[in-house]
Amino acid sequence: MTTTTTLTISPLIVPKSVDAADAADFLAYAELNRQICDEETGLPDLAQKAVDMIPGWLDDTDEISRGFVARRGGDIVGMVTVSLAQDSGASTAEFDLMVPREHWGQGIEETLLARAEDEARLAGRRVLQTWTLHRPVEGERMLTPKTGWGKVPATELTALLEASGFSFEQVERNSGFDLHGDDSALKNALAEAQAAAGTEYHELSWSLPTPVGIRAGYAAVLARLSTDAPTGDLEIDEQQWDAERVVRRDARLTGGGQLVSVSAVEHISSGTIVAYNELLIGADRTEVTHQMGTLVLKEHRGHRLGTIVKCANLLRWRDLAPQSPWVSTFNAEENRPMLDINEAIGFVPVSYAGAWQKKL
Structure with missing residues (x-):
């Protein structure tokens, strides 16, 4: 466990089932994922429920998934998950950063992003990737990917990624x-x-x-x-x-x-x-x-x-x-x-x- 001021980061426990005694954090992860989808797109149902995700997390044969929980004062204030494909020669790691708006701007997102980068490097990966979610609206600043196809409104998360050296590669349409x-x-x-x-x-x-x-x-x-x-x-x-x-x-x-x-x-x-x-x-x-x-x-x-x-x-x-x-x-x-x-x-x-x- 690492501590930054009053912020603590601990591994996400993956339970055998949603009814297990140690399932609380994983259930909170599913709810946090749903909250982020709602905040970013107004579509909370884009996120899967805990019961649907557990089998994939427990089987690490083809992909290893790791999660980290950020707490402040005992309350969960954010999480990050990192996925590592186990195919021969795999060079990438994919992460999902989840910090609710009410906790943004307190250093939580930077700490979790650094943890994701550390995990990727520890696994020997040389490329780190993530996806951001966006409403179908025009924003004050619109971002166009390197493909030249599509555009999305800038968000606090895209600003963090830009400042952290990420390049905007592609837009996908959710239909x-x-x-x-x-x-x-x-x-x-x-x-x-x-x-x-x-x-x-x-x-x-x-x-x-x-x-x-x-x-x-x-x-x-x-x-x-x-x-x-x-x-x-x-x-x-x-x-x-x-x-x-x-x-x-x-x-x-x-x-x-x-x-x-x-x-x-x-x-x-x-x-x-x-x-x-x-x-x-x-x-x-x-x-x-x-x-x-x-x-x-x-x-x-x-x-x-x-x-x-x-x-x-x-x-x-x-x-x-x-x-x-x-x-x-x-x-x-x-x-x-x-x-x-x-x-x-x-x-x-x-x-x-x-x-x-x-x-x-």
Whole structure:
């Protein structure tokens, strides 16, 4: 434990369950995450609940997550989490700095940011990355990333990152889709896309855990997300996937009671999965749905496969989670093909995120 004046920083305890005797700090972490999302975007449901996150924190095979709690006078006044991918050759660390507005400007944010940098260096990482959240409004000062696509209003956190040597790399649009609206646009778009794709491709869907016969093919397409998605100048660690990693990921995602639906497209002649879309909801099926990965392999783009997986999964989802009100998804502003699909089927912008990077 380290102390700065009356500020103490201690490791975040990860409990076995939300009912465990030592779960208080992790529950507070989930609530703090929700509070920050609300303060920055007005969308508290962007944050996951503690029960949904615990399985991922307990399994450090593919990614190690560490958290640190800042206290002053016994009260929690902020936290920072650091994630370290365990892929061979990984060089990056990602952190999430959470200090409520009422405690900002007291030195807490600087102390937690320094702790994140220390953890990255101790792990041998040479690149530190984070994401900031923003409302879809014009601010007094607007920031444009190095990609040149999109802009976000400056915040206290972006000012801290700029002063600390971080570069603003990319903007992602957070779009929302009303799950209780008319589904005719989805059905029409799906039918048109399937006709355009022709007989070379076949759509398939499943809910996690992934069926045995699909795991290897699913692993291959999941690996391509780290190389095929638009990331500007962000350094992205290339991920290594196999069927066993898919099994571990399935267990982490469903261990807290979450539900995940996958829609994919198979290239018939090669038997290769070439596109996929994932939707996830927490144990509480009345919550917001989160879209996770969506990808069409580079060599199979131009056949409207992205429209197929998105529309097929959204239509399937209405039966799987009928009480969920809307879907939240993030896409790079320069990823116009995917944003065009979103806009055509009814997604609308609800917030933005900014990607920041620092070479250590």
